[in-house]
Amino acid sequence: MSAVVTDHEHDHEHHDHKPSGIKRWLYTTNHKDIGTMYLVFALIMFFIGGAMAMVIRAELFQPGMQFVEPNFFNQMTTVHGLIMVFGAVMPAFTGLANWMIPMMIGAPDMALPRMNNWSFWILPFAFLILLMSLFMPGGGPSFGWTFYAPLSTTYSSDSTALFVFSVHIMGISSIMGAINVIVTIFNLRAPGMTWMKMPLFVWTWLITAFLLIMVMPVLAGVVTMVLTDKYFGTSFFDAAGGGDPVLFQHIFWFFGHPEVYIMILPAFGIVSAIVPTFARKPLFGYASMVYATSSIALLSFLVWAHHMFTTGMPVAGALFFMYCTMLIAVPTGVKVFNWVATMWRGAMTFEVPMMFALAFIVLFTIGGFSGLMLAITPADFQYHDTYFVVAHFHYVLVTGAVFSIIAAAYYWLPKWTGHMYDEKLGQWHFWCSLISVNLLFFPMHFVGLAGMPRRIPDYALQFADFNAFISIGGFLFGASQLIFVWVLVKCARGGEKATAQVWEGAEGLEWQVPSPAPYHTFDTPPVIK
Amino acid sequence: MALRHKPLTVKLAVTALAMFGFGFALVPLYDVFCDLTGLNGKTAATAASAEAAMIDTSRQVVIEFVARPNKQMPWVFKPEVSRMTVHPGEIHIMNYLAENPTGRMIVGQAVPSVSPGQAALYFHKIECFCFTQQQLAGGKNMLMPLQFYVDPALPSQFSTITLSYTLYDVTNAWQDSSAVSTQPGE
Numbered sequence: 115m116s117a118v119v120t121d122h123e124h125d126h127e128h129h130d131h132k133p134s135g136i137k138r139w140l141y142t143t144n145h146k147d148i149g150t151m152y153l154v155f156a157l158i159m160f161f162i163g164g165a166m167a168m169v170i171r172a173e174l175f176q177p178g179m180q181f182v183e184p185n186f187f188n189q190m191t192t193v194h195g196l197i198m199v200f201g202a203v204m205p206a207f208t209g210l211a212n213w214m215i216p217m218m219i220g221a222p223d224m225a226l227p228r229m230n231n232w233s234f235w236i237l238p239f240a241f242l243i244l245l246m247s248l249f250m251p252g253g254g255p256s257f258g259w260t261f262y263a264p265l266s267t268t269y270s271s272d273s274t275a276l277f278v279f280s281v282h283i284m285g286i287s288s289i290m291g292a293i294n295v296i297v298t299i300f301n302l303r304a305p306g307m308t309w310m311k312m313p314l315f316v317w318t319w320l321i322t323a324f325l326l327i328m329v330m331p332v333l334a335g336v337v338t339m340v341l342t343d344k345y346f347g348t349s350f351f352d353a354a355g356g357g358d359p360v361l362f363q364h365i366f367w368f369f370g371h372p373e374v375y376i377m378i379l380p381a382f383g384i385v386s387a388i389v390p391t392f393a394r395k396p397l398f399g400y401a402s403m404v405y406a407t408s409s410i411a412l413l414s415f416l417v418w419a420h421h422m423f424t425t426g427m428p429v430a431g432a433l434f435f436m437y438c439t440m441l442i443a444v445p446t447g448v449k450v451f452n453w454v455a456t457m458w459r460g461a462m463t464f465e466v467p468m469m470f471a472l473a474f475i476v477l478f479t480i481g482g483f484s485g486l487m488l489a490i491t492p493a494d495f496q497y498h499d500t501y502f503v504v505a506h507f508h509y510v511l512v513t514g515a516v517f518s519i520i521a522a523a524y525y526w527l528p529k530w531t532g533h534m535y536d537e538k539l540g541q542w543h544f545w546c547s548l549i550s551v552n553l554l555f556f557p558m559h560f561v562g563l564a565g566m567p568r569r570i571p572d573y574a575l576q577f578a579d580f581n582a583f584i585s586i587g588g589f590l591f592g593a594s595q596l597i598f599v600w601v602l603v604k605c606a607r608g609g610e611k612a613t614a615q616v617w618e619g620a621e622g623l624e625w626q627v628p629s630p631a632p633y634h635t636f637d638t639p640p641v642i643k
Numbered sequence: 644m645a646l647r648h649k650p651l652t653v654k655l656a657v658t659a660l661a662m663f664g665f666g667f668a669l670v671p672l673y674d675v676f677c678d679l680t681g682l683n684g685k686t687a688a689t690a691a692s693a694e695a696a697m698i699d700t701s702r703q704v705v706i707e708f709v710a711r712p713n714k715q716m717p718w719v720f721k722p723e724v725s726r727m728t729v730h731p732g733e734i735h736i737m738n739y740l741a742e743n744p745t746g747r748m749i750v751g752q753a754v755p756s757v758s759p760g761q762a763a764l765y766f767h768k769i770e771c772f773c774f775t776q777q778q779l780a781g782g783k784n785m786l787m788p789l790q791f792y793v794d795p796a797l798p799s800q801f802s803t804i805t806l807s808y809t810l811y812d813v814t815n816a817w818q819d820s821s822a823v824s825t826q827p828g829e
Contacts, residue, residue, distance in 0.1 A: 226648060296655055301651065335663050353811065
């Protein structure tokens, strides 16, 4: 039970003596410092991407063109997507992995600390390049985050090379981060921490890391093909030269579908950590959770063409991808069932992390259901490229991935800062977010079913009222996140002292070290009973 | 410490590099897959043999011809007739009219697509202007022949086959490649 925590006074490792000021952060190889940097970076990107969403919603508040040019609107939708996916959600998960995985498995640090420093510090430059491209003559990328050829080759602006290089850097960063996670989990588990004793957050991240290694290089390949098609005269996607634009979509979605699970599997791990704590019961069906996560990851490689039903494919192909997609609902259903069963007859309390986790379970399931609707090939022809799709992926990514990240931040904040956050402000944050996010995304289902296309700066008059409503929800959701920043700043500066265990029902190695977690933890591996 | 991690790190890095290669390998794999199955409506890029199988007079297939120049391509480009009824196995010739209304020489490349896609495997071209790039001086016109037959093995559910050509302006690529090919000789 008693954890062995060495104080850093009598530690002889070099980074024990940490430099002060900016150099501490530039040179750090400490997993907690790097985790913090990832999380702060993700938060900044969340607000930059969010500001772009506000531009989009302001323009769509009324039909007609009010604030921005169509070309700039397209740049906003594109860069909003890229920043939220690669700049906010993925780095936030990597930050949580850095902070929590070594503490959860009883390791002193990540296995490859110098690579860890490198994989973080190239990331700001990737986004600097991407954001700078917006100020180039002709503007930044405006072809959607999916950069379909020929939009990104024949018809793209001159700054496309900057987009390509920034995606390369993001990819290298993610791959290095994923290698680090895998090596850490394989080699640095404390004695006695067997595979099936690992916390689910560690399990889901391990599987995510394998997905990253499998598909991020494919993304790097496809952007390279776009680069050479545009600038060096190749014809991977140009029919005139013997290529095929549909090939682009196959390669992109071969990356793209596992990518969406990269953004949700760690969220499953977070919710599987939070729900047992606040239900004060062990997680129901631990082993089935592990197998469900693995099967979701495997299936993710067999469903990519469900993004492409309207490109024209034979019935056999459409059926194959439709059934494989629907099959994913089974392991996902196992997970939702297990969370609900964990809560069954539990002694539940409803602190902010639990509220966000509960909202995750309900709202992510709604997103899952609209996903099932989209998986039905004949129906997809109506939904394709409409706001219904926008509603679907925002339910799984905002009320799914982002809510889980917020839940994780509230859950582990006392461990990071040593202070309890302001519960009352946190509840305000939760309720404002919950109401506004549904005002924002739920009506999108209806305008989508009625035929409003996505990525369009103007729309038919009959969608006007719904869009005004959606925009108001959007502004409120954006404003609600300012409360989150307030809570974070307040908690970092002070507050009620947190105990080591923090939450009454919390179990796991990370709750055995003091709060705030010392700079070095588990220099001597803990004993797992 | 680091030595212990090296074998696994190297394996994972090699996996990542291999997947980068796999992304590019998808390009030929895609072509092979489409050639084998005809899923994409792609017809063979080379000539079929002229020794056609016996003619199946018991049924007829309607061939529809669609031709359009790409948006950047200023040529006029159209088939002589828009549809033709043939017996499977019969060899036919279809002429396409091309006219270059501009004042400069333009090189065109036609890219075929067959719909329904599965029928592409049974549509054989003995001679086609799409096998090579076509040059046309400004203000001139020409007839571009296509010699084809439908395989008698065509499954009976296909009674109509649509052959579509899109014509692309490849003058720039043609000049680049001819510039490259003349340089080493000098």
